Amino acid sequence: MNTQHPWETLDPKYIKHLELVDVQGVPLLEDTAEQWDMIWDFKARPDDLLICTYPKAGTTWMQEIVDMIQHGGDAQKCARGPIYERMPFIELCLPKPLPSGYEEADAMPSPRTLKSHLPAHLLPPSFWEQKSKIIYVARNAKDNVVSYFYFHKMDKMMPECGSWEEFLENFIAGKVAWGSWFEHVRGWWEAKDHHPVLYLFYEDMKEDLAREIRKVAKFLGIELSESVLNRIVQHTSFESMKANPMANYSTLPDTLMDTSVSSFMRKGTVGNWKEHFTMAQSERLDDICARSLAGSGLTFRTQL
Numbered sequence: 001m002n003t004q005h006p007w008e009t010l011d012p013k014y015i016k017h018l019e020l021v022d023v024q025g026v027p028l029l030e031d032t033a034e035q036w037d038m039i040w041d042f043k044a045r046p047d048d049l050l051i052c053t054y055p056k057a058g059t060t061w062m063q064e065i066v067d068m069i070q071h072g073g074d075a076q077k078c079a080r081g082p083i084y085e086r087m088p089f090i091e092l093c094l095p096k097p098l099p100s101g102y103e104e105a106d107a108m109p110s111p112r113t114l115k116s117h118l119p120a121h122l123l124p125p126s127f128w129e130q131k132s133k134i135i136y137v138a139r140n141a142k143d144n145v146v147s148y149f150y151f152h153k154m155d156k157m158m159p160e161c162g163s164w165e166e167f168l169e170n171f172i173a174g175k176v177a178w179g180s181w182f183e184h185v186r187g188w189w190e191a192k193d194h195h196p197v198l199y200l201f202y203e204d205m206k207e208d209l210a211r212e213i214r215k216v217a218k219f220l221g222i223e224l225s226e227s228v229l230n231r232i233v234q235h236t237s238f239e240s241m242k243a244n245p246m247a248n249y250s251t252l253p254d255t256l257m258d259t260s261v262s263s264f265m266r267k268g269t270v271g272n273w274k275e276h277f278t279m280a281q282s283e284r285l286d287d288i289c290a291r292s293l294a295g296s297g298l299t300f301r302t303q304l
């Protein structure tokens with residue numbers, strides 16, 4: 001991979017805050033909504049692996065872990081290109097004539113590892129039909145929303161997000177890109193009962209990364225020696241990934257992701273929400289979480 005990805009040379013005329021457009025009750029970025037028919041018709045393959053998350057739940061972290069597992073812990077092989085080039089983001093569409101994630105994926109030889117933020121009920125049906133493996137990473141709502149807020153501030157194509165208070169209200173109401181966090185984490189939790197979905201938690205990865213990497217390797221049917229496992233743990237630590245230009249999005253221009261506002265690898269912790277939430281906001285979100293997840297068996301840790 002030695003050509004530049006279209007995002008790296010994006011003509012500034014395309015860089016603007018995108019609008020949200022409703023697709024089957026879920027707000028999606030306008031270009032994604034415009035090309036929705038093509039995305040819905042996406043042709044998954046049986047040997048595809050899909051990494052799926054609500055935005056800012058640890059997607060990039062899981063992508064780098066998976067790539068390292070697939071390449072026997074060889075960091076040089078994982079440096080063959082930036083993470084967004086190694087694993088197409090299937091529903092991400094930029095204005096035409098720029099290529100879309102699904103087109104990049106279509107052009108890729110098997111076996112492919114793909115990225116998506118779609119809620120389970122909007123996943124292109126071919127993934128279910130082909131029984132492609134899916135890894136889902138969930139993160140507690142409080143840290144997730146804080147991370148999403150900073151991402152809106154730094155990514156110049158995300159919708160305008162207003163103040164923290166306004167953004168939190170929109171997040172709770174599901175009026176943000178990719179919709180309701182509550183429906184997302186719950187929908188995928190239920191999907192694992194009828195499809196090969198490995199459902200993991202950001203907090204568990206922070207608690208014991210080696211343990212969670214072992215689960216991923218087992219799901220992929222790949223054996224890891226202790227030395228390879230240790231290399232992957234080291235390579236995918238927050239500090240290593242923050243310093244890795246192939247994983248930290250620093251290859252994108254500042255006009256697209258303004259790192260003076262926030263870096264992509266911002267804090268990488270469990271509990272950063274405490275620096276942003278008032279007591280009232282915290283209690284309110286706890287209450288909504290409890291009600292939305294009731295009866296599902298799904299629980300989250302907001303501190304370790």
Ligand code: A3P
Nearest residue numbers: 056057058059060061147237238265266267268
């Ligand atoms: P913060 O904004 O809380 O720091 P995504 O890849 O889904 O966009 O998620 C980005 C979030 O995952 C950011 O959270 C980022 O710092 C965090 N992250 C990325 N790599 C990580 C790692 N190796 N360890 C811990 N957190 C990581």
